[in-house]
Amino acid sequence: MTNRRRPTWWAELLLLALVYGAYSGGRLLARGDVDLAVDHGLAILRVEELLWMDFERPLNRLFSQSGVLGIPADFVYASLHYLVTPAVLIWLHQRRPRHYRAARTWLVASTLLGLVGFSLLPTCPPRLLDASYGFTDTMAQFSAYGWWGGEASAPRGLGSFTNQYAAMPSLHVGWALWCGVLLWRHARTPLVRALGIAYPVLTTVVVMGTANHYFLDAVAGAAVMGAGALIARRLLALRDPAGTGTDATPDAAPDAAPDAVPDAVPGAAPGGRAVGFRGKSPIVGGGWDTSARELLPAQRPPAADTADDDTAAAAR
Structure with missing residues (x-):
C-alpha cells in the first residue's frame, strides 16, 4: 500500500x-x-x-x-x-x-x-x-x-x-x-x-x-x-486506477509479515522460508499428525537428497 x-x-x-x-x-x-x-x-x-x-x-x-x-x-x-x-x-x-x-x-x-x-x-x-x-x-x-x-x-x-x-x-x-x-x-x-x-x-x-x-x-x-x-x-x-489512495486498510496498521519458519527446520530455504510454499510458513492440516518441526510430504527434500540421507544412515 x-x-x-x-x-x-x-x-x-x-x-x-x-x-x-x-x-x-x-x-x-x-x-x-x-x-x-x-x-x-x-x-x-x-x-x-x-x-x-x-x-x-x-x-x-x-x-x-x-x-x-x-x-x-x-x-x-x-x-x-x-x-x-x-x-x-x-x-x-x-x-x-x-x-x-x-x-x-x-x-x-x-x-x-x-x-x-x-x-x-x-x-x-x-x-x-x-x-x-x-x-x-x-x-x-x-x-x-x-x-x-x-x-x-x-x-x-x-x-x-x-x-x-x-x-x-x-x-x-x-x-x-x-x-x-x-x-x-x-x-x-x-x-x-x-x-x-x-x-x-x-x-x-x-x-x-x-x-x-x-x-x-x-x-x-x-x-x-x-x-x-x-x-x-x-x-x-x-x-487513481491503481487504488493507491483508497480506503482499504486502517491507518498506522503495520504491514503484516508472513510467519517465518525456524532456520533449523529441514527443507527450509535461506532466510527460514519453507520450500514449496512460496515464502509462507507451513500449515499443518488435512488430518496429518505432525509435530511442530515435522514437514509434510510436499515440503520434504527431493528424492535424491533423501536417498543420500538413507545411505549415510546405513553406513552409520
Missing part, C-alpha cells in the same frame, strides 16, 4: 469553503414558488399518513409540550450540524489522512446532490404548514432561549439569508450519517464508535421533533449520502 502525502490543510480549507459557499448560494437561488413548496410538503405528509410513517407528528407534539426536550433539541438542531461535521473532517485530516480524501469527496458529492434536490423539489417543512395540520415550530416557540429567531436556525435578523423551503432532502440527517459512518469505521475506542451510531439517530429524531423535516426527508438524506458514496468511489477510481 502506497501512503499518500496528507492533503495540504489550507488548500482543503479553501476547497471546502468554496463548496460550502456554492451550496449556501445555491440554496438561496433555489427558493422556488412558495405554493409549490407547500404542495410538495403536503404531498409528502399524505404519503406518510397513508403508510403510517408520519413519525414527526407525535415527536413534535412531545417536544413542543416539554421544554426539557424541546429546548435542548433546538440547540442540537441549530449547532451540531455546523460543529460535528467540520470536527470529523479535521480529525480525519490529522489522524486518519489515508481516509481523508475519500471522505471529503463523499461529503462534497452528496452535498451537491442535495442542492439538486432543493432546486428540483422545493419543500415546505412541517413547521411552516398551516396550524390546522397540527405542527408547532419549536425554534420559534423557544427562541428566547437561543440565538435563533423565528426562521429556523438562522441567527436573529439573518432569516432572509436562508432558504426555508429546502427541506427535501434533509442534509442535517445526511451529514450526521456521514459523520456516524466515519466514526464507526475509523475510531478505535468503543465510546467514540457508539457516538457514531447515536449521532445520526439523535439528529433524525431532532429534525422531526422540531418540525423542521418530515420522516421522508430524513430517508432522502440517507439516500443522497448513499448516492454520493457511489459517485465518490467512481471519481476516486478514475483519478
Whole structure:
C-alpha cells in the first residue's frame, strides 16, 4: 500500500469553503414558488399518513409540550450540524489522512446532490404548514432561549439569508450519517464508535421533533449520502486506477509479515522460508499428525537428497 502525502490543510480549507459557499448560494437561488413548496410538503405528509410513517407528528407534539426536550433539541438542531461535521473532517485530516480524501469527496458529492434536490423539489417543512395540520415550530416557540429567531436556525435578523423551503432532502440527517459512518469505521475506542451510531439517530429524531423535516426527508438524506458514496468511489477510481489512495486498510496498521519458519527446520530455504510454499510458513492440516518441526510430504527434500540421507544412515 502506497501512503499518500496528507492533503495540504489550507488548500482543503479553501476547497471546502468554496463548496460550502456554492451550496449556501445555491440554496438561496433555489427558493422556488412558495405554493409549490407547500404542495410538495403536503404531498409528502399524505404519503406518510397513508403508510403510517408520519413519525414527526407525535415527536413534535412531545417536544413542543416539554421544554426539557424541546429546548435542548433546538440547540442540537441549530449547532451540531455546523460543529460535528467540520470536527470529523479535521480529525480525519490529522489522524486518519489515508481516509481523508475519500471522505471529503463523499461529503462534497452528496452535498451537491442535495442542492439538486432543493432546486428540483422545493419543500415546505412541517413547521411552516398551516396550524390546522397540527405542527408547532419549536425554534420559534423557544427562541428566547437561543440565538435563533423565528426562521429556523438562522441567527436573529439573518432569516432572509436562508432558504426555508429546502427541506427535501434533509442534509442535517445526511451529514450526521456521514459523520456516524466515519466514526464507526475509523475510531478505535468503543465510546467514540457508539457516538457514531447515536449521532445520526439523535439528529433524525431532532429534525422531526422540531418540525423542521418530515420522516421522508430524513430517508432522502440517507439516500443522497448513499448516492454520493457511489459517485465518490467512481471519481476516486478514475483519478487513481491503481487504488493507491483508497480506503482499504486502517491507518498506522503495520504491514503484516508472513510467519517465518525456524532456520533449523529441514527443507527450509535461506532466510527460514519453507520450500514449496512460496515464502509462507507451513500449515499443518488435512488430518496429518505432525509435530511442530515435522514437514509434510510436499515440503520434504527431493528424492535424491533423501536417498543420500538413507545411505549415510546405513553406513552409520
